[in-house]
Amino acid sequence: MTVVIESLDREGRGIARVDGKAIFIDGGLPGERVSYDTYKKKSKYEMASVTAIHGPSGARVVPRCPHFGICGGCSMQHLEPRSQVAAKQRVLEDNLWHIGKLRPEVVLPPIYGQTWGYRHRARMSVRMVLKKGGALVGFHERKSSFVADMTGCEVLPRSISDLLVPLRQLIAGLSQPTRLPQIELAVGEAVTVLVLRILDPLSSQDEELIQKFAARHGIQFWLQTKGPDTAVPFFPLDAPPLYYSLPEFGVQIRFRPTDFTQVNHQVNRILVRRAMALLDPRPGERIADLFCGMGNFSLPIASRGAQVLGVEGNAELVRRAEGNARENGLDANVRFQTANLFEAENCAMLGGKDSGGNDGGGFDKLLIDPPRDGAVEVVKALGSDGPQRIVYVSCDPATLARDAEVLVHVKGYRLVSAGVINMFPHTSHVESIALFQR
Numbered sequence: 001m002t003v004v005i006e007s008l009d010r011e012g013r014g015i016a017r018v019d020g021k022a023i024f025i026d027g028g029l030p031g032e033r034v035s036y037d038t039y040k041k042k043s044k045y046e047m048a049s050v051t052a053i054h055g056p057s058g059a060r061v062v063p064r065c066p067h068f069g070i071c072g073g074c075s076m077q078h079l080e081p082r083s084q085v086a087a088k089q090r091v092l093e094d095n096l097w098h099i100g101k102l103r104p105e106v107v108l109p110p111i112y113g114q115t116w117g118y119r120h121r122a123r124m125s126v127r128m129v130l131k132k133g134g135a136l137v138g139f140h141e142r143k144s145s146f147v148a149d150m151t152g153c154e155v156l157p158r159s160i161s162d163l164l165v166p167l168r169q170l171i172a173g174l175s176q177p178t179r180l181p182q183i184e185l186a187v188g189e190a191v192t193v194l195v196l197r198i199l200d201p202l203s204s205q206d207e208e209l210i211q212k213f214a215a216r217h218g219i220q221f222w223l224q225t226k227g228p229d230t231a232v233p234f235f236p237l238d239a240p241p242l243y244y245s246l247p248e249f250g251v252q253i254r255f256r257p258t259d260f261t262q263v264n265h266q267v268n269r270i271l272v273r274r275a276m277a278l279l280d281p282r283p284g285e286r287i288a289d290l291f292c293g294m295g296n297f298s299l300p301i302a303s304r305g306a307q308v309l310g311v312e313g314n315a316e317l318v319r320r321a322e323g324n325a326r327e328n329g330l331d332a333n334v335r336f337q338t339a340n341l342f343e344a345e346n347c348a349m350l351g352g353k354d355s356g357g358n359d360g361g362g363f364d365k366l367l368i369d370p371p372r373d374g375a376v377e378v379v380k381a382l383g384s385d386g387p388q389r390i391v392y393v394s395c396d397p398a399t400l401a402r403d404a405e406v407l408v409h410v411k412g413y414r415l416v417s418a419g420v421i422n423m424f425p426h427t428s429h430v431e432s433i434a435l436f437q438r
Contacts (some may be wrong), residue, residue: 001018001035001036002033002034002035003016003017003018003023003025003033003034003052003058004031004032004033004034004038004218004266005025005028005029005030005031005032005033005034005180007030007090008029008030008087008090008091009024009426010091010095010397010428010430011024011077012031012073012087012427012428013025013026013028013075014027014028014029014030014032014034014050014337016028016034016036017082019129021044021045021046021049022044023036023038023045023046023367024045024046024047024048025048025049025050025077026047026048026049026050027049027050027069028050028053028077029056029057029059029060030057030087031055031057031067032053032054032055032056032057032060032407033048033053033054033055034047034050034051034052034053034054035051035052035054036049036050036051037049037051039317045241047373051359054155055419058078059079059080059083060079060080061076061077061078061079062081062152063077064077064116065077065152065153065154065155067148067149067150067153067392069093069142070141070142070148070149071138071139071140071141071148071150071153072139072140072141072142072143072144072148073139073148073153073155073427074155074214074427075426075427075428076339076426076427076428077154077426080312081112081115081425081426082238084422084425084426085110085112085420085422088110088420088422088428088430089107089110089419089420090396091406091430092397092400092418092419092420092430092432093107095397095398095400096397096400096401096404096415096418098401099319099398099401099402099405100234100402100404100405100408100409101405101409102156102401102404102405102408102413102415104416104417104418104434105140105414105415105416105417106225106416106417107417107418107419108274108417108418108419108421108433109419110266110272110419110420110421111271111274111419111420111421111433112421112422112425113224113264113266113267113270113422113424114265114425115268115425115426116154116155116425117154117155117156117157117158117161118155118262118263118264118266118267119155119156119157119263119264119424120157120185120186120244120263120265120423121185121187121261121262121427122139122156122160122184122186122263123182123183123184123185123262124138124139124182124183124185125137125138125139125140125147125181125182126171126180126181126182126183127146127147127181128171128172128177128178129147129149130267132149134168134169134171134172134177135167135168135169135171135172135177136148136149136150136168137150137164137167137168137171138150138153138164138185139153145339150164151164152164152165153167155425155426156185157187158382160185160187160192160193162185163217163219165193166213166217167183170209170210170213172261173209174202174206174209174344175203175205175206176200176206179198179199179200180196180197180198180199181197181199182196182197183195183196183197184224184257184258185257186242186255186256186257186258186261188240188241188242188243188244188255188267189240189243189244189245189265189391190240190242190243191219191220191241191242192218192219192220193219193220193221193222193239193242193257194219194220194221194222195221195222195223195224195231195257195258196210196221196222196223196224196234198223198224198225199225202223203305207234207235207323210234210235211235214235214236215236219235220234220235220236220239221233221234221235222234222257222368223306224258228259228311229258229316230254230402231257231258241254242254242255242256242257243255244265244268246269246272246296246299246300248269248271248272248273248300249272249276249299249300249303249304250303250325250328251299251300251303251324251328251330252294252324252328252388253294253295253299253324254274254294254320254323254324254327254387255294255320256320259294259316259317259320260293261293264423264424267421267422267423268296268423269278271393271421271423271433272296272297272300274433275297275300275367275391275393275433276300276301276304278389278391278417278429278433278435279301279365279367279389280356280365280389281301281304281306281365282305282306282307283304283305283306284305284306284307285306285307285364285365286306286307286309286362286363286364287301287306287308287309287363287364287365287366287367288309288310288311288349288350288365288367288387289301289308289309289310289311289367289369290311290362290366290367290368290369290370290375290378291311291312291313291341291368291369291370291371291375292310292311292312292321292336292369293308293312293314293317293321293369294317294320294321294324295310295320295321295324295325295336296324296369297367297369297393298310298321298334299324299325299330299334299338301334301358301367302330302333302334303328303330303333305333306333306365307333307334308333308334308335309334309335309336309337309363310334310335310336310337311336311337311338311339311341311376312336312337312338312339313336313338313339313340313341313342315338318336318337318338321336322336328356334409341370341375341377341378342373343376343377344380344381346377347377347380347381348380349385350362350366350378350382350383350386351381351382351383351385351386362383362385362386362387363386363387363388364387364388364389365388365389365390365391366386366387366389366390367390367391367393368391368392368393369392370389370394370395370399371395372395372396372399373396373399374394374396374399374400374402375392375399376399376402376406377404378403379403379406379407379411380406382407384410386410386411387433388437388438389436389437389438390407390413390433390435390436390437391433391434391435391436392404392433392435392436393421393431393432393433394428394431394432394433394434395429395430395431396430397430397432400432400434404434407436408436412438413436413437413438414436414437414438415434415435415436416432416435416436416437417435418432418433418434418435419432419433419434420432421433
């Protein structure tokens with residue numbers, strides 16, 4: 001059977017319909033006529049893979065990575081990059097309409113940057129597979145817990161991609177290679193860190209091998225024995241700190257290699273610039289930055305003279321944010337507090353009350369940057385005297401649309417503008433930014 005692909009879903013799969021039934025086809029692009037093989041059949045839909053392309057799309061390109069289709073790290077390398085951005089914009093607009101019954105007054109120009117070598121944060125799995133020559137280091141295969149047999153990665157910086165084969169050799173030479181299941185990557189502007197997740201202590205010979213590897217390749221190793229907070233520097237101990245900069249705002253943000261930070265430093269700079277343009281912070285204004293992390297938005301807002309409250313659920317990140325504020329000389333303009341913003345009682349301050357329940361706690365403006373679950377308790381808590389302007393940065397268009405419905409149809413805001421952020425080229429991940437005003 002052949003079908004014509006109508007559109008892409010949020011996972012980058014082609015969508016076709018047969019007798020009203022949706023067929024989600026891996027590898028299909030809009031406008032293409034394809035043959036397919038079903039691997040999962042349900043009453044209302046099927047999951048399938050392309051077996052032949054009878055009319056290729058003009059946007060189809062040859063994937064740059066030889067591991068594409070096997071490695072699960074990328075899903076859209078077969079689609080020309082500008083068309084990837086357009087597809088993500090459609091996903092955003094479809095979610096806003098079908099979930100929130102909303103259309104933005106203005107569609108913002110997409111935010112995008114380099115399409116290769118952009119990924120400065122990654123978590124790679126390690127497995128010993130003797131039939132494949134020893135240790136494997138990389139991402140999981142698609143729809144599998146197996147580790148892809150990778151010798152390079154096009155979305156990692158070239159210097160890191162070139163380390164994959166030497167890392168495989170290093171791991172294979174350790175005394176207990178099966179007790180090292182993961183390597184976490186963090187690239188800063190002055191140092192590159194690899195965090196080795198070790199389940200058993202290293203031998204003295206292991207330590208020597210790792211030290212020689214670090215010296216040869218100009219990186220720093222950390223060791224992590226349990227959770228992320230147990231990660232500690234191993235070698236060299238005199239390496240510079242991890243940080244990224246936002247030069248437009250005179251800010252440097254330090255972080256630990258296991259902290260959450262944006263993976264794409266170039267696009268993050270553009271995103272912060274766009275967020276500040278939409279928020280328009282001014283001296284004397286009171287602005288809240290919710291889900292603030294280490295201050296990625298809080299510190300640029302404070303640099304414009306506003307008084308900022310940053311709220312974050314992770315106490316360690318709050319301590320990191322406070323340190324970043326001091327080191328950037330902005331601690332007089334910003335304070336941070338730890339609160340779980342998924343609990344309604346912690347959002348009461350947004351209804352025009354301060355944390356003690358007293359009047360006068362309201363904010364002039366609000367920036368929200370939640371995880372995938374969104375910020376539904378935050379938007380529900382907004383009172384009639386809530387902020388006049390809200391900038392919402394989202395990593396899930398569905399939860400953005402759900403929260404936008406509350407903001408517009410219940411709280412009386414307008415969806416002034418919205419657009420996509422291509423933080424993860426060649427993947428189906430959609431980040432976006434939206435502006436709401438009363």
